[in-house]
Amino acid sequence: MASSTPYLSIKAQTADFFAIPWQKKEGGALYPVRAAATGTKCTQAAETEKSMNSEGLNQELRVVEQAVAIEAVELAAIEVELADIEHCCLHGQPVPPARAYRIKVDSQYHEWPKAHITGNQLLNLAGRDGHLVFEVFESYRHGEPELISPHAEVDLRKHGVEKFTTAPKLVQVTIDNKPKTIQAGTYTVSDLKRVLGVDPSRVLDEVVVGEFKELPDNGTVHVKGGEIFVSHVRQGQSS
Amino acid sequence: MVAPEQLDELRAAFGDVTPMVEGGVDFVFLPRLVLPEGCTPREMQALLCLGQHTGYTTRLFLPHAVTGRGANWSSHAVLGKPWWTWSWNQVPAHLRPAEILAEHLRGLR
Numbered sequence: 001m002a003s004s005t006p007y008l009s010i011k012a013q014t015a016d017f018f019a020i021p022w023q024k025k026e027g028g029a030l031y032p033v034r035a036a037a038t039g040t041k042c043t044q045a046a047e048t049e050k051s052m053n054s055e056g057l058n059q060e061l062r063v064v065e066q067a068v069a070i071e072a073v074e075l076a077a078i079e080v081e082l083a084d085i086e087h088c089c090l091h092g093q094p095v096p097p098a099r100a101y102r103i104k105v106d107s108q109y110h111e112w113p114k115a116h117i118t119g120n121q122l123l124n125l126a127g128r129d130g131h132l133v134f135e136v137f138e139s140y141r142h143g144e145p146e147l148i149s150p151h152a153e154v155d156l157r158k159h160g161v162e163k164f165t166t167a168p169k170l171v172q173v174t175i176d177n178k179p180k181t182i183q184a185g186t187y188t189v190s191d192l193k194r195v196l197g198v199d200p201s202r203v204l205d206e207v208v209v210g211e212f213k214e215l216p217d218n219g220t221v222h223v224k225g226g227e228i229f230v231s232h233v234r235q236g237q238s239s
Numbered sequence: 240m241v242a243p244e245q246l247d248e249l250r251a252a253f254g255d256v257t258p259m260v261e262g263g264v265d266f267v268f269l270p271r272l273v274l275p276e277g278c279t280p281r282e283m284q285a286l287l288c289l290g291q292h293t294g295y296t297t298r299l300f301l302p303h304a305v306t307g308r309g310a311n312w313s314s315h316a317v318l319g320k321p322w323w324t325w326s327w328n329q330v331p332a333h334l335r336p337a338e339i340l341a342e343h344l345r346g347l348r
Contacts, residue, residue, distance in 0.1 A: 174251070176335070176337075176338075177244060177245070177247075177248040177335065177337065203341070203345070205341050207251075207252040207337075209273070210252060210253050210254070210271050210272060210273045210282075211273035211274075211275075212252075212275075212340065212341050212344050214275075214345065214348065228251060228252060230337045230338060230341050231338075232334065232338040232341045232342050233342075234342075234345070235329050235330055235331060235342055236327050236328070236329055236330040236342040236343060236345055236346050237327070237328060237329050238310055238326055238327060238328075238346070239295070239326050239327070239328035239329070
């Protein structure tokens with residue numbers, strides 16, 4: 001190659017790319033920061049801070065690049081389009097890496113595009129994300145079902161998981177000095193009276209830290225468990 | 240005499256409540272009662288009278304009159320202390336103390 005020919009080494013370019021501090025431009029694009037080109041007078045401390053910030057961004061960028069590269073390699077290696085975890089479990093086979101996973105939630109089958117899923121995502125698939133609270137369990141071919149907390153992630157490739165089931169989350173409250181087990185969630189007051197077995201004509205109060213709060217029939221109550229309710233007939237009157 | 244389970248119901252809501260008797264009438268002392276929104280002051284001690292008193296079926300006594308709530312406040316000496324109450328009647332004595340209290344508090348809303 002002639003020495004007069006402009007020559008750009010890819011290696012040199014790459015090194016240069018990472019040597020220049022990069023900064024996010026308004027709008028999301030990255031551009032190199034050249035302090036001298038800004039034309040502003042910066043104190044040494046401000047320059048040092050800016051340099052440190054830029055270095056931090058560069059480090060984050062390198063981590064993201066590595067993660068993307070690893071994921072790309074993994075995705076390229078996947079040969080199975082759809083892995084059926086129930087089928088794998090029933091046949092004692094490990095769940096292979098796949099582009100999507102077929103999972104059974106209650107009696108319905110769903111396809112999920114990742115190897116991990118949270119409790120909340122499972123509840124959403126089952127249509128159990130309404131006003132009343134449900135819990136989701138992972139069921140094994142052998143062994144007891146295990147509760148999945150809403151934000152916990154389940155590895156769909158974990159050996160032995162056959163399916164997922166949902167059930168109402170039951171909590172205990174007190175109504176008129178008696179314990180009562182009901183489903184957690186948000187109720188209209190009239191629905192709550194029905195669930196608690198309180199006559200609709202009675203007034204329902206919730207006792208919260210020494211305060212009786214009257215619950216109007218058109219209001220709503222969020223029941224988490226441990227609530228104290230008192231019902232009473234409207235009898236008192238000014239004399 | 241107030242049934243232990245009925246006192247327990249009040250204790251769950253108000254802490255260390257104390258049953259008292261004067262002239263054969265049952266009372267329950269509540270060390271801290273939160274009054275309905277809009278009452279001034281919001282928190283005070285209270286004495287719940289579970290039987291007939293001065294022509295009323297049951298009564299709720301407070302250490303001060305509540306500004307702007309209830310009508311015809313009057314002062315009474317009960318269990319050796321001055322207490323205030325308002326004109327609010329027909330809350331039956333056969334109800335649970337928690338129900339009686341809830342109905343009296345409705346008179347301050």
